[in-house]
Amino acid sequence: xxxxxxxxxxxxxxxxxxxxxxxxxxxxxxxxxxxxxxxxxxxxxxxxxxxxxxxxxxxxxxxxxxxxxxxxxxxxxxxxxxxxxxxxxxxxxxxxxxxxxxxxxxxxxxxxxxxxxxxxxxxxxxxxxxxxxxxxxxxxxxxxxxxxxxxxxxx
Numbered sequence: 727x728x729x730x731x732x733x734x735x736x737x738x739x740x741x742x743x744x745x746x747x748x749x750x751x752x753x754x755x756x757x758x759x760x761x762x763x764x765x766x767x768x769x770x771x772x773x774x775x776x777x778x779x780x781x782x783x784x785x786x787x788x789x790x791x792x793x794x795x796x797x798x799x800x801x802x803x804x805x806x807x808x809x810x811x812x813x814x815x816x817x818x819x820x821x822x823x824x825x826x827x828x829x830x831x832x833x834x835x836x837x838x839x840x841x842x843x844x845x846x847x848x849x850x851x852x853x854x855x856x857x858x859x860x861x862x863x864x865x866x867x868x869x870x871x872x873x874x875x876x877x878x879x880x881x
Contacts, residue, residue, distance in 0.1 A: 747804065749802035749803055749804050749822070750786070750803055750804055750805045750808065750816070751765055751767055751784060751786055751802075751803050752767070752768055752800070752801070752802045752803075752824075753765045753766045753767045753768045753783075753784075753800065753801070753853075753854070754766060754768065754798065754799070754800050754801075754839055754853075754854040755795055755796065755797055755798065755799050755800075755801055756797060756843055756851070756852040756853065756854065757797060757843075757851075757852070758795060758796060758797055761789055761790060761791060762787055762788065762789045763787075763788050763791070763795045763818075764785065764786075764787050764788075764813070764851065765785070765786055765788060765801060765803055766783045766784065766785045766851070766852070766853035766854065766870065767783050767784040767785070767853070768800065768854070770782055770783050770853070770855070770868075771783075771784070779873070781855075781868070781873065783853040783868065783870050784814075785812065785813035785814065785851060785853065785870055786803070786805075786808060786813060786814045786815065786816050787813055787814070787815050787816075788803055788805070788815075788816055788817065788818040788821075789815070789816075789817055789818070790817040790818055791818040791821055793821055793823075795821060795823070796836075796840065797839075797840050797843050797844075798836045798837065798838075798839035798840030798841075798842075798843060799823050799824075799826075799836045799839075800823070800824045800826070800835075800836065800839075801821050801822060801823050801824065802821070802822040802824065803818050803820070803821050803822075804818070804819045804820040804821075805817060805818055805819050806819060813851055813870070827859065829859050832859065832862070832863065833863070833880065835857060835859075835863070837880075838857065838859075838863035838865055838880040839854055839857060839865055841878075841880045842854075842863075842865035842867060842878035842880055843867070845878050845880075846867050846876050846878055847876060848867055848869045848874055848876050849869070850869045850870070850871055850872065851869065851870045851871055852867050852868065852869055852870070853867070853868045853870050854866070854867060855867065855868045855875070862879050862880060862881050863879065863880040863881075864877060864878075864879055864880075865877070865878045865879075865880060866878075
């Protein structure tokens, strides 16, 4: 009986798709709808040498997570399978919310990104191209399908 429990535990650990492997994606959550959330990679890839976009952001709509994930946070997400479309779709196995930058006397990084997402005139699937702080936050957003850009300053 003791060996059976050990086998069950080993099987559970092997099937967990856990955080021993690198995450499928690390990036900002730019939209949440119920139990689904949209994540775009924190850095763009240059696919122009193969005829693709010069600024391509990996993007995945995740479902099936019960943790509180809100727009603006930067996350690492693990999954076992990704449906190849653009944006891709997948069930989230695990989510780790990273620590935000917190300048003294200013909102934290995640709050700045959240506000920029609320204030932008851009519509559609957004990526966070850049976030920086020099007296105020500057958040550069990109609509990934139309490649439109907007820079939002957050006090």
